[in-house]
Amino acid sequence: MIDIPKIYDPKEAERHHYARWEERGYFAPEINANPEAPVFTIVIPPPNVTGSLHMGHALQHTMMDVLTRHKRMCGYRTLWLPGTDHASISTQLMVTRQLKKEGLSRHDLGRDKFVERAWQWKREHAGQIMRQIRREGASVDWSRERFTMDEELSRAVYEAFVRLYDEGLIYRGNRIVNWCPNDQTVLSDLEVLRDPQKGKLYYLRYPFKDRDGAITVATTRPETMLGDTAVAVNPNDERYAEVIGRKLILPLLNREIPIVADEFVESEFGSGAVKVTPAHDPNDYEMGLRHNLEQVTVIDQFARMTEAAGAEFAGLDRYQARDLVIEKFESLGLLEKVIDYEFSISKCERCKTVLEPLISTQWFCRMDQLRDLALRKLRQEGKPRFVPQVPYEKVYSDWLENLRDWTISRQLWWGHQIPAWYTKDGDVIVARSVEEAKAKAGTGELKQDEDVLDTWFSSALWPFSTLGWPDETEDLKTFYPTSVLITARDIIFLWVSRMVMTGLKFIGKEPFDDVYVTGTVLDKHGQRMSKTKGNGIDPLEVFDKYGVDATRLTLASVGSTDTRWNEKQVESYRNFANKIWNAARFCLLNSEGAEAVEHAFAGGPANFPLHDRWILSRLNKTASEVNAQLDTYDFHGAVQSLYHFFWDDFCDWYIELSKATITAENDSPERNIARARLISILEQSLRLLHPFMPYLTEELWQRLPVNHSQFLPRVYANAQPTIMLAAYPQCDEALVDERAETEMQAVIDLISRVRNIRSEMNIKPGDRIELLIAAKSDLQSVFAASSDQIARLTRAAQVSIDGQVEMPKTSARAVLAGGAEVAVPLEGLIDFAQERARLSREKDKLQKESDKLESQLANPDFVARAPSDKVAELRARIADIAQRTVALDQVLEALR
């Protein structure tokens, strides 16, 4: 006899199957030998090499794997391509930290050695997240794993850079940028964090040059006044109309600065006059350009005051300088007032340092043309298609419309060094390689730009650089555009939009048909999980505690809406996994004699017993639902359909209904065919479940006494049987049987009502009862055919069925839909009062429902305007209730 534990141990299954799938090459698209097969492609959003798996990854990977496994089983050639990105800033941060422990700075090491250390660090750490992805069960094709700094992908980066430069879409310029004084690099607008702060607003007086009095300006950053080169007012502000053009004396430095008029200034705010610091504020920078103002840099790249700030300030930290400025204004009587003020401050997304706007020379990518490509694609062809469309399509297009040029250089060493070289004369040569640069320059004396590119620049090329671009590889032709991108909403701008733009630019096709935006798993208080808050849940710990499959079901259920983490939910899916395990255990313990399971339902359903026709109908409807749900990214709905089918239909009813035949001692053909059918339904259910629960389903499927290769399409002729390559069940319309479902429902209702009587009349579970059933001809034959099962499931010793039955007075009764009645004789046991109360409650319920329906029907507008089938349906329901009410009245009368 087979020995199967009562409790499913997920670790056992997780240990074995993944390695086997991977070794045998099942994840690679080549496993499908049909060159005509449709193609399904996903590229993974590359995690940082520095990172480890968090809940967001687990969520996205679950959905990607569900889709990939589903399509693979549906006969597609599927490619899910894994990889990581090099994460310039964070990796450099990590390596720098490591060096610091050795008492070294990156400059002590020098660029080459530093980069070598970074590679070493990458080799040591990339393995971790790759192991974690394996643990998830992700069916990614490891043979195509990529890293953004691989030679091939780097080639794509340089190619893209050169092409964009040659077209004038990349340029080098001197502009105001977001500078991180800690990381010592520029950041793009998207890497800036806006952090609300409680601060102060300082009102400073600037005296006129040639007359008494002063103009008051308000500022949150007094130290920047040292770099002021003007004061601006609104041209329509009458208060200041006559001072426009006059000169002020900038206190502390005694610099002469003009009063200019600019529409940007809002008269209502502060004093209505704005100090202008072109070198240290983006808006002032713009204003400075409009009025030809001098740019005086008073803060340096370390956020310290420069010589230009004056001898007293030079070398001070910006915050020390602030205090000193205020102190001096106060002593000069030029500090009008200081008020509390809330505003947002720009911080570095990674290290949270307050950024310093600085003017510096950087490389930029012009976005106007690229943006237009993306917008046109969206407006004319609706691509890519966002799911859910609301609100993401609008979020995406709104952002594109207001797009500014992208700062792509970074003052870092780890990353793609900008492929620009400078000659001694200062000429710039942009080329794919140093050799090409030398050839272009006609000289070997070149110095390469020190900076590297923003990591997102290489990520933007990911959907095609990973497939071999710029070469026209077979992979590129076959797998691009990819089918769907699954990602979190916070990188729609950083990443999704940029991939679309580069894809359209370089390939002429959008990189993916669909973009599915997942919801976010929040903590139990509704807060986003984050490292700094320390409220994150480690998916690996959840895997350990509840199993990977249960975790996957939980995450798939999140879908596209934010959901609070609820461990009880995982527990319930763990229980579901155990339920599946035990259902299979039952089937296996009763599998002796079951032969040719794949032919268990041969011969068509016409002569099958009701419960077989019913479960086939339910199974095929479920297959239909789940296929449709997965095609529309309704992960939550698919999980619900599967859960309901397996637990409620298959376990609670089909298995129970089958037991009468299956557990028979004798080796009869009826018993054996019923056993085969039970296993067949289980086998198909496992295939339906597999994309969500890969480990459990493989484990059980392998144990089934079936000819496994029968379920594998021919294109896998050389593969060992595995459920992951078996065909995904499709709906066979011929097996959808509404009549069987209606009839089965009547049987289920009957059994439920009798159980209700047993419970309410306090009949002991072990006590056998007698059932008297009265039903009209059609229902009568249905009940008659199922009488053994009815007896078993109501624990009845005897079941009598007839058209008309004399119901004993001492019986508990129930009136069913369709006018059927059931009585449970309870000689001497029945409490008349209790039974009357029970039936009255039931009658009240019916009455309430009937009243509601009647009032609807009483409305002439309803009858006139509602669709006729709705009206008919209503009438039928009323009639049924009326019939049942009459019957109930008779029973009540008899109990008097």
Add this chain to the structure above:
RNA sequence: GCCCGCUUGGCUCAGUGGUAGAGCACUCGCUUCACACGCGAGGGGUCAGUAGUUCGAAUCUACUAGCGGGCACCA
């Protein structure tokens, strides 16, 4: 300031014009020969509020309130 989302039983969430659902929690009864990570039977919601559209609204529209998010920022 602009834009968006959410508000359904104690909790976490489904449900998008026609009889309010699930899981968990709760009550009662069960060591019934797959499963106590279980089985059977129950209780519990005027679907945030107001007004409207409609024969009919949890579902569509408008407004209000609360919560959450995005974007732009006022120095």
